[in-house]
Amino acid sequence: MKRGSRQKRKAKGAKPVRLWGGRFSEGRDPEAEAYMASVHFDSKLAPYDVRGSISHARMLGRQKIIPPADARKIVAGLEAIGRDIAAGRFRWDPDAEDVHMNIEKELTRRIGVAGGRLHTARSRNDQVAVDVRLYLRDRIDHTVELLKDLVAAFVKTAAGQVDTVLPGYTHLQRAQPVSLAHHLLAYAAMFWRDRERLLDARKRVNLLPLGSGAIAGSPYALDREGVAKELGFDGVTRNSMDAVADRDPIVEFLSVANLSALHLSRLAEELVLWSSAEFGFVRLAEPYTSGSSLMPQKRNPDVAELMRGKSGRVFGSLAALSMAVKGLPLTYNRDLQEDKEPLFDAAETWTAGLTLAARMIRTARFNAQAMRAAVSDPLLLATDLADILVGEGMPFREAHEEVGKLVAFCEKSGRSFTGLDDAALRKAGSKIRKWMLGELSPLDAVDARAVTGGTARREVRKELARWQKLLPEPAQKRTR
Ligand code: ARG
Helix, strand or coil, X not given: CCHHHHHHHHHCCCCCCCCCHHHCCCCCCHHHHHHHCCHHHHHHHHHHHHHHHHHHHHHHHHCCCCCHHHHHHHHHHHHHHHHHHHCCCCCCCHHHCCXXXXXXXXXXXXXXXXXXXXXXXXXXXXXXXXXXXXXXXXXXXXXXXXXXXXXXXXXXXXXXXCCCEEEEEEXXXXXXXXXXXXHHHHHHHHHHHHHHHHHHHHHHHCEECCCCCCCCCXXXXXXXXXXXXXXXXXXXXXXXXXXXXXXXXXXXXXXXXXXXXXXXXXXXXXXXXXXXXXXXXXXCCHHHCECCCCCCCCCECHHHHHHHHHHHHHHHHHHHHHHHHHCCCCCCCHHHHHHHHHHHHHHXXXXXXXXXXXXXXXXXXXXXXXXXXXXXXXXHHHXXXXXXXXXXXXXXXXXXHHHHHHHHHHHHHCCCHHHCCHHHHHHCCCCCCHHHHHCCCHHHHHHHCCCCCCCCHHHHHHHHHHHHHHCCHHHHHCCC
């Protein structure tokens, strides 16, 4: 970029924007500066940077490390800057490298020399760590609510589908009849675990690194606990070297995001399958589908497909940051600036997916009739038939073999095994009798599985009650 214009500016006596320029005298390479700059993405941290700096300045004033009057000026200046940023009035200067220097530079422009005291007893290394932890805490709190809302969507939908029976699948082959509510609550369980993981990670995120300085701590009489309290942290970090080198809070957040995005992706895949004509189990609401530019009849499950596709991006973010930190010696290395884009991208992708998944589930129409047709395949009751033989005293392995032989006979003869009478069964050499076949029905198969965690309707209703108690009313009621 315009070397000439820069030189002209310099020639006119424009002040260098670099806040660390004291020992530098050679010219600048604009491309290298653009390469190092991060303000185009880390300006997202601005509200947190302002908050962190206000608490730091107040503490410096309280501790008489800087004149209290200057601390007051700094705080007022930062508050005004914070308002301008929130209103979109702040002019970001790409030459000022990052969010921290943009704000500090503007502060000094506005309040004069007092602005130069803000960075006392602080390094950008501990400053950026504070900003990111504040950002993460907000993100976690927001995402915890989204996860709760998504779980509530599954619970609410499941409550109306206890009696709907469909085939459960293993290997994508029809396996055994299950209650649709049981299927839906499987997703509630997954996303609830994600929520628990986030809440657990929050404990490690919510510690104040400020006071760690560039690496070794600070020679000033800082009140770290006071700053921590003011910023809502649960405590302070205990090792300055770890605190400035540590990106665990982000890696941990991305790990949870990745796992949760995998859950979203599996859900999305089922919605794609189930909304196909071949399954016909679900009809997604129009806003979550789109048409084809060529084929007039099409209604494609694009939101679900993108949910499946975007899960790869979240994993990519986790992989990118993992690679960025893996070879770094202690402590801060500039590589760590690469933590933010993956974090922001994954956080936003995840949030959008959770929000849309809840809306898709709340508005989806499940087709009980198509499910009933699919579950009426008597082969789904083969296990139950074997269990009846076991009830008659036959060892399970033998019963399995017996039913297997009957299945093969039916496949060869083109007959349905529920239609066989005793004569036909004897002729087929089977020990199975007609009364046993008469005992079989999908609903009985469902209700027979009455262990804790089983699909029996009685158990599913118990589970529903447990979920409903866990979820506060407003989350259950919220619609779109
Ligand atoms: N923009 C930098 C980052 O995100 C801030 C910390 C810079 N520290 C430094 N020593 N250059 O990591």
